[in-house]
Amino acid sequence: MYTETQVIKETKEGELVINMGPQHPATHGVLHLVITLDGETIKKIEPHLGYIHRSIEKMSESLNYRQFIYVTSRMDYLSAHINNLACAMNVEKAMQIEVPKRASVIRVLMSELTRIASHELWLGAMAMDLGAFTPFFYTFRERELITDIMEETCGARLTMNYIVPGGLMYDLHPDFQQKVKAFVKQFKQKVTEFEDLVTNNVIFQARTKGVGILSREDAISYGCSGPVARASGVSCDIRKIYPYEGYDTVEFDEVLDTAGDSFARYIIRVKEMNQSIRIIEQLIDNIPEGDTQAKMKAVIKPPKGEFYTRVETARGELGVYIVSEGGMTPYRVKYRSPGFSNLSALDHMARGSKIGDLMATMGTLDLVIPDIDR
Amino acid sequence: MFSLEGITNTIQNWLYSTFDPTFALLIECAIVILLAIGLFAALGLVLVLMERKVAAHIQIRLGPNRVGPGGMFQTVADTIKLILKEGLVPDLADKFLFNLAPFVVMIVAMLLLAPIAFAKNFQIWDINIGVLYVSAVSSLSVIGILMAGWASNNKYSLLGAMRSGAQIVSYELSAGLSVLTVVVLTGSLQISDIIASQADGWWLFKGHIPVIIAFVIFIIAVTAETNRAPFDLAEAESELTAGFHTEYSGMRFALFFLAEYINIFIVCAIGATLFLGGWMPLHIGHWEGFNHIMDYIPSSIWFMGKTFFLIFLIMWFRWTFPRLRVDQLLNLEWKYLLPISMLNIILVTVIAILGWHF
Numbered sequence: 178m179y180t181e182t183q184v185i186k187e188t189k190e191g192e193l194v195i196n197m198g199p200q201h202p203a204t205h206g207v208l209h210l211v212i213t214l215d216g217e218t219i220k221k222i223e224p225h226l227g228y229i230h231r232s233i234e235k236m237s238e239s240l241n242y243r244q245f246i247y248v249t250s251r252m253d254y255l256s257a258h259i260n261n262l263a264c265a266m267n268v269e270k271a272m273q274i275e276v277p278k279r280a281s282v283i284r285v286l287m288s289e290l291t292r293i294a295s296h297e298l299w300l301g302a303m304a305m306d307l308g309a310f311t312p313f314f315y316t317f318r319e320r321e322l323i324t325d326i327m328e329e330t331c332g333a334r335l336t337m338n339y340i341v342p343g344g345l346m347y348d349l350h351p352d353f354q355q356k357v358k359a360f361v362k363q364f365k366q367k368v369t370e371f372e373d374l375v376t377n378n379v380i381f382q383a384r385t386k387g388v389g390i391l392s393r394e395d396a397i398s399y400g401c402s403g404p405v406a407r408a409s410g411v412s413c414d415i416r417k418i419y420p421y422e423g424y425d426t427v428e429f430d431e432v433l434d435t436a437g438d439s440f441a442r443y444i445i446r447v448k449e450m451n452q453s454i455r456i457i458e459q460l461i462d463n464i465p466e467g468d469t470q471a472k473m474k475a476v477i478k479p480p481k482g483e484f485y486t487r488v489e490t491a492r493g494e495l496g497v498y499i500v501s502e503g504g505m506t507p508y509r510v511k512y513r514s515p516g517f518s519n520l521s522a523l524d525h526m527a528r529g530s531k532i533g534d535l536m537a538t539m540g541t542l543d544l545v546i547p548d549i550d551r
Numbered sequence: 552m553f554s555l556e557g558i559t560n561t562i563q564n565w566l567y568s569t570f571d572p573t574f575a576l577l578i579e580c581a582i583v584i585l586l587a588i589g590l591f592a593a594l595g596l597v598l599v600l601m602e603r604k605v606a607a608h609i610q611i612r613l614g615p616n617r618v619g620p621g622g623m624f625q626t627v628a629d630t631i632k633l634i635l636k637e638g639l640v641p642d643l644a645d646k647f648l649f650n651l652a653p654f655v656v657m658i659v660a661m662l663l664l665a666p667i668a669f670a671k672n673f674q675i676w677d678i679n680i681g682v683l684y685v686s687a688v689s690s691l692s693v694i695g696i697l698m699a700g701w702a703s704n705n706k707y708s709l710l711g712a713m714r715s716g717a718q719i720v721s722y723e724l725s726a727g728l729s730v731l732t733v734v735v736l737t738g739s740l741q742i743s744d745i746i747a748s749q750a751d752g753w754w755l756f757k758g759h760i761p762v763i764i765a766f767v768i769f770i771i772a773v774t775a776e777t778n779r780a781p782f783d784l785a786e787a788e789s790e791l792t793a794g795f796h797t798e799y800s801g802m803r804f805a806l807f808f809l810a811e812y813i814n815i816f817i818v819c820a821i822g823a824t825l826f827l828g829g830w831m832p833l834h835i836g837h838w839e840g841f842n843h844i845m846d847y848i849p850s851s852i853w854f855m856g857k858t859f860f861l862i863f864l865i866m867w868f869r870w871t872f873p874r875l876r877v878d879q880l881l882n883l884e885w886k887y888l889l890p891i892s893m894l895n896i897i898l899v900t901v902i903a904i905l906g907w908h909f
Contacts, residue, residue: 195706203789217710217877306789308780308874314610380781380873532710532790533876 192220199228203306203536206546208520217531222524226550233551237510242268242342242477245507249497250336252514253548255295256490258287261340263497266421267486268342269471271479271501279467280344281422286357286460287327287339288422288488289453293364294323295491296446296453303443303540304375307384312375319367322360326353342477344470357461361454371447385439389526389538392437399525400518403493404445405542409437415489427456442541478503492516492543516548556672583675587664591813596626598812601859602866609870630805638801641704648702653799653806655695660813662688666742667820670830670851674743681742682734685821686727689776692814693719696778696785696795699807703798711794714877715785719776721884726772728892729765732758732899733825742824749828752835759907761899766826768892773818774865775880777811781872782880815862823857830854 193214199207207228213221233252237245246264250257262284269276276284297320301313324334330350331337339346375381391401396409406413414431416424432448434441481503487496493515500509519542527535562582566575600615600623607614615622640649666681668674678684693716700712734740736758737748748754754762775782786794796807823829830850834842875883 193706195710202792217714304873308783308787308789309872310606311610311870314612318611374871375873378873380875383879384873384876531876531878533784533787533874536789 191215203539204546205302205544208544208546208549212532212535214532217533219527219530219532219535222527222535224520224523229547229550231547231551234510234512238507241505242479242507245510246340246342247336247338249512250338251547252512252551253490253492253495253516253545254335255298255545256291256492256495257336258291258339259488259490260495261338262288262422263486263488263490263495265340265342266488267484267497267499268477268479270486271482271484271499272342272473272477274343274471274473276344276422276471277468278423278465280469280471282460282464283345283349283469284340284422285424285427286457286464287330287337289456290323290326290357291337292491293450293453294320294327296450297323299446299491299543300371300375300443303537303543304381306536306540307381309375309378309381312371315367315370315374319360319364322356322363326356326360329353329356341470343473344468348469349464354461354464357457361457361461364450364454368447368451376443376447382440384533385443385537385541388439388530388534389541390436390438391522391526393435395522395525396437399522401493401522402515402518403489403491403543404442404449405493405519405522407432408434408441408445408541410435413494415487415494419487421486421488427459429453429456439537439541446543476505478505487513490515492545492548493519512551514548514551516542516544516546520544520549559672587661587675590664591661591809594816595809595812596630598816598862599626599629599808601862602812602869605863605866606870609867633805634802636801638803639798641798643704644798645702645704648698649798650803652695652699652702653803653810655698656692656810657806657813659688659692659695660810660817663814663817667817668742668746668824668829669854670849673851677741677743680740682730682740682745682821682825685817686723686730689814689817690719690723692810699799700795703795705798707791707793708795708797711785711787711791711797714787715778715795717877718778718782718784718880721881722772722775722782722888725768725884725888725892726776728889728896729769729772730821730825731896732762732765735896735899735903736762738903742829745825746829746831749831750834753826753828753831753833755826758899759902761895761902762826764891764895765899766822768888768895769822769826770861770864771888772884773822774868775884777814777818777865779811779815779865780869781874783869783874784877784880787874815865816858819858819861819865820854822861823854827857827861828853829857 195212195214196209197212198204198209204210209225209228211223211225212219231251233248236248240248246261249260249264252260297316301316304312327337328334330353331339331346391405391409393410396406396411401409401411402413410433412418412431412433415421417431429452432445432452434445479501481501483498483500485496485498487494494513495515496513498511498513499507502508523539523542527538530538563579566578570578603625604614615625618624618628640646663685665676666674666678666684668677696715697712700708700715703709733745733754736754737745739745749757755766778785786796791797796804799807830853832842832845832848832850832853834845
């Protein structure tokens with residue numbers, strides 16, 4: 178942290194240092210940005226983390242292989258299901274278990290629903306960062322349907338805890354298919370509302386086009402992933418490159434753009450929602466019958482070794498790295514979270530722009546602070 | 552029809568016959584002040600409730616509906632809460648200016664109520680330079696905002712106040728020029744003359760396209776001048792937390808809040824007076840029967856209806872558009888609105904000289 182004398186020493190004549198956060202409407206959590214301003218122009222941004230550090234990695238190391246999965250729901254709470262999936266996949270990889278086909282398909286369906294819910298929340302929150310309050314309520318109307326489906330099936334709306342190593346906690350609710358179909362129908366009708374209200378809005382385009390540009394080279398060197406990197410033209414969709422859980426059997430496109438500005442990142446996420454809908458439509462009528470759990474021993478003891486899995490969350494690439502000593506609990510757990518690398522590019526993207534541009538840039542990075550600061 | 556002149560004249564005659572002239576004048580002043588303060592409070596309550604209901608309607612929700620029938624007393628309860636709250640003053644703030652700023656903003660808003668004609672013959676002060684008075688006084692509110700931003704000793708407040716200064720000073724020009732179009736057509740700055748000139752039709756309809764352009768520019772400029780979204784950069788919740796009134800709490804904050812809504816009412820009232828005929832009913836040329844029926848609707852309802860329609864427009868903007876960036880805001884004014892208004896006023900002058908308007 179800065180002490181007062183440090184700030185004065187490092188600040189030149191006419192520069193203003195403001196602390197944005199940890200309590201600030203636009204940081205969506207407890208992110209603390211120390212911003213050096215020259216008038217309204219940003220000279221430097223320094224993110225400070227640690228306000229919501231819960232030592233999730235250490236906690237994971239002291240829980241057994243069935244338990245530690247659910248701690249990760251609290252990392253990127255908007256893609257809680259996908260985080261759980263990454264951990265379960267890692268354990269399955271270590272134990273060399275084949276997941277039943279039915280469980281696999283349901284996992285993919287749930288992942289895509291989670292992705293849509295996350296992007297919907299992001300869309301509303303980002304529009305709110307730019308000063309438009311109304312889209313928030315429209316996106317939450319559709320998101321509500323997804324959380325209702327989740328509640329009915331998993332018993333929780335945000336941290337679902339639906340996945341166990343080897344399959345699913347329990348089978349689907351009988352209403353699941355019908356409700357998902359109703360959601361898909363409504364979403365397809367209402368997605369045009371976002372186009373009218375946000376995408377085609379002149380002010381919105383003026384605020385986001387050409388703002389916070391991240392070049393392809395920079396995106397790679399900062400280690401960006403997810404929609405942020407894809408908007409800069411980096412093909413990095415884990416679902417395409419290293420398909421898991423049968424993503425190679427469904428048809429969908431990896432959405433790419435080359436502009437690298439905030440508007441491109443916005444468009445990428447909107448198109449990704451449509452791709453997720455496409456995946457759901459292909460799978461919803463073709464859920465195979467069968468078991469939802471593979472047969473496993475009650476106590477999981479993976480062999481000695483190192484295991485790494487990666488999945489595509491709503492924000493980008495999530496890696497789970499586990500070192501096993503052959504015991505009941507992992508020896509070391511490390512999460513590679515997408516938000517952390519994406520945040521590191523913020524300073525580079527926002528330098529020289531106005532404070533208003535920072536909101537557009539930060540908004541389209543889609544930062545979830547508990548994901549960055551585990 | 553429905554003139555309030557009778558009542559006001561009776562009161563005046565009774566006062567002057569009972570007391571000596573100086574004392575009667577003082578009593579009249581007191582009555583006017585009480586009325587103005589009452590109107591001020593009532594408008595604040597109604598407009599805040601209206602904003603919340605309009606916002607709720609646009610955002611597919613219900614809005615306040617717990618306190619009183621349909622949530623009617625929600626704003627009253629909120630006001631009581633704000634009055635009872637402790638008004639904190641930051642330690643290093645300039646205490647005198649910090650306390651003075653909300654009152655400057657509010658006094659400016661109150662002064663602006665003076666020349667507005669609420670109904671036929673119901674006007675506090677029919678000054679002969681009415682339009683000029685409004686333009687002059689409304690630009691004073693920027694002093695209060697700058698004062699608040701500077702005295703708070705908060706960087707967000709300072710940034711907000713500087714933005715507000717740049718914004719109000721710029722948009723004052725367009726607002727002034729668009730108001731001038733009507734002045735050119737009427738040939739008078741007096742509010743009552745301007746309303747009287749619209750007896751056979753409102754200027755928006757009589758004045759051809761230039762007046763419509765002026766009307767649109769006027770609405771944009773006053774939205775910016777009252778710091779409303781999409782031009783709410785001075786507050787810019789997601790950027791500057793609350794801009795110039797970040798450090799204000801309790802009743803001092805309530806005064807800023809109230810002044811914002813009163814300012815909206817005033818600019819909309821001015822817009823309704825200049826372009827939509829004020830309290831004048833809708834008259835169409837020589838349709839005597841139609842005009843006669845329209846006269847049966849009281850003039851105060853005409854005035855309030857027009858004003859609240861414009862207020863609704865401004866609220867609609869707020870809940871639809873994202874916010875502009877500060878440089879885009881100034882570009883819009885200096886590169887687009889100002890040149891257009893200047894050309895427009897030349898056009899209107901030509902029309903007025905040649906007598907091409909209806």
